[in-house]
Amino acid sequence: MIRQALNLSLVVARSRFLISRSYSSASDTSTTASNDIRSGHPARVLFFPGQGTESPGMLSPLLEQYPSSTREGIEALGEVLPSYTSKQLSRLLLGPADGSSFDAADQMAVHKTSFAQPAILLTSVLIYNAYVERFGKFNKSDPTGMNQFMIGHSLGQITALVAAGCLTLEQGLKISAERGRLMEEITGDDKLDPSHNTGLGMFAISMPIARKSATDAVPQFLNQTAVVEIINNCADLYKRSSPGAVAEIANINSPDQLVMSGQLEAIEQVLRMADSKINEQAPKMGTLFRRKRQLPVRIPFHSSILEPIEPQMDLVLKSMAGGFRCPAKTSIIANHEPTKILASKDDVIQAILQGCYRPVYWDTSVRAIVHRLCSSSTAGGGVLWCGIGHGSSVTAKLVDRTLKQTPAHESLVVSVDSSDSASDWNLLVSTNR
Known part of the structure; x- marks a missing residue:
């Protein structure tokens, strides 16, 4: 956005x-x-x-x-x-x-x-x-x-x-x-006040999507559908342990970019959980969602x-x-x-x-x-x-x-x-x- x-x-x-x-x-x-x-x-x-x-x-x-x-x-x-x-x-x-x-x-x-x-x-x-x-x-x-x-x-x-x-x-x-x-x-x-931190906002995230290149370091199971499913599952788990938490996918913009919206701390936690989940299947992947950028907005657009x-x-x-x-x-x-x-x-x-x-x-x-x-x-x-x-x-x-x-x-x-x-x-x- x-x-x-x-x-x-x-x-x-x-x-x-x-x-x-x-x-x-x-x-x-x-x-x-x-x-x-x-x-x-x-x-x-x-x-x-x-x-x-x-x-x-x-x-x-x-x-x-x-x-x-x-x-x-x-x-x-x-x-x-x-x-x-x-x-x-x-x-x-x-x-x-x-x-x-x-x-x-x-x-x-x-x-x-x-x-x-x-x-x-x-x-x-x-x-x-x-x-x-x-x-x-x-x-x-x-x-x-x-x-x-x-x-x-x-x-x-x-x-x-x-x-x-x-x-x-x-x-x-x-x-x-x-x-x-x-x-x-x-x-x-x-x-x-514009300087006030609401704790709400959005993150743009570069997804680790597998390509069809033989030299691609990303495992083939990591297609867009799989990454979105992992994030959604982690968000559901986090919400169960933290009632009222909101961390949701707001935009799927391209094959390798999505935006998350909601409470900033909840989004950070969900992405850490998603990283851990993916590393269970691909231990060498490291931190996948490190390429994320907080957007300069204070309204969690396209969230519940x-x-x-x-x-x-x-x-x-x-x-x-x-x-x-x-x-x-x-x-x-x-x-x-x-x-x-x-x-x-x-x-x-x-x-x-x-x-x-x-x-x-x-x-x-x-x-x-x-x-x-x-x-x-x-x-x-x-x-x-x-x-x-x-x-x-x-x-x-x-x-x-x-x-x-x-x-x-x-x-x-x-x-x-x-x-x-x-x-x-x-x-x-x-x-x-």
Whole structure:
């Protein structure tokens, strides 16, 4: 969920192997392959980033290129964030009026969950609208029907619903703002001093996954399913001995990365137990989960700690449901149930509710789409995977990792990321002058 220092501008997949190249490499075979997909009629998968990709001034690149829609978007954001003045919103999203640098208070304010979630959604939707206007011509049919699939990481799922026309922008902003507010409220993060240690949070963990190389030091029994099962079993054992403890898998992001959420001490204990369990079967493995990183968040996203917000979110959604629309030309995969395509208003409501506290099966979502495309004739021209939004290069990296391990059609993974000059952002804005 949290943004990492990762950049991905272009990834070309041939069968199971992907080659990363930047747009500066314009004369090689990977560029030729990417041009073939771009100029053809590829199946399209759009994906949207979640919380953790926000940063101060994240709307400033859009203001330069799309001033009217950006200003209108900030006004719409102000409607769901009434405690912020127009001046405050402009400072946080566009930059200080006097041209000075952002200060520590700005950084803290932007990362506040109740602000970050609607701000990320707005940024992604504005970029998506520009994308449709610019790249719709890749498909000769109605541009609104050009995407076979959409997925969003956590909060990004709500963005996908807006992009697909299931929700209006105003509905998406209201839902995401309320979602963030309730998450802060249930954990007490809305009242605590920022320096206060809540004892809650998340760890990103690199999993010791076996590859198919003969020289791989990781035993073959350690596949992703086995590691997840071991962690879940250890979490259950720890909870029995320590009632009330919460240490849960929150995201399975790629074949070799997961995120755990809950009480930080409980997570540490569970990972130590998992290490011991694996070493019983493979004594030479040592400490497997030493490559873990505490994320700079104080809310245990996608854990049962947040489940109590469901009744209030349900009321919010049902009060708006009359204006929801069913997905039409685009299939949206649910984060918490990747085999399911949202097909009704109730599906939309449940996806938003479950997406507040159920795990995000991102890796499985990508695999499920690959399976559906491989089972149909829609991917004969290749598959274009496109990340849309500020920080979407990070999410694209996760897609890349999964596609490397998944037999598929020839694919091109790009991102339209206003925070990454190496992404398709430059291609997008180059014709808007």
